[in-house]
Amino acid sequence: MVSGRFKSRTFRRVKIRTPGGRTVLHHRKRKPKLGTCPETGESLKGVPRERPYKMQKLALSKKRPSRPYGGNLSSRAARAKLKAKARSIKSE
Numbered sequence: 001m002v003s004g005r006f007k008s009r010t011f012r013r014v015k016i017r018t019p020g021g022r023t024v025l026h027h028r029k030r031k032p033k034l035g036t037c038p039e040t041g042e043s044l045k046g047v048p049r050e051r052p053y054k055m056q057k058l059a060l061s062k063k064r065p066s067r068p069y070g071g072n073l074s075s076r077a078a079r080a081k082l083k084a085k086a087r088s089i090k091s092e
Contacts, residue, residue: 002027037074047071 005011011027018024029051034043046065048058055063064071069078 035071037077038072039077040074042074042076044071044074 006027010030012030014026014028015023016026031049032051034049035047036043048055048062050058065075067075067078068082073081
């Protein structure tokens with residue numbers, strides 16, 4: 001019988017095929033939802049949807065885009081912010 005904590009849908013069911021040929025049911029934690037931009041609310045592209053223990057093992061270049069504000073703002077919001085910054089410097 002399965003343990004009580006696995007009865008809720010907090011854990012997702014994954015069918016795993018063993019070397020012996022049997023198919024067994026494993027319970028894995030679900031992935032977190034996608035990161036969102038604080039300004040536009042759209043999902044962040046290029047940011048993986050992984051649990052913290054897997055994110056720690058990733059290289060920095062795989063965790064977020066290398067552009068300015070990458071991983072924090074969406075590309076549209078970052079572009080608008082950079083344009084505003086350039087315009088404010090130009091007017092001074």
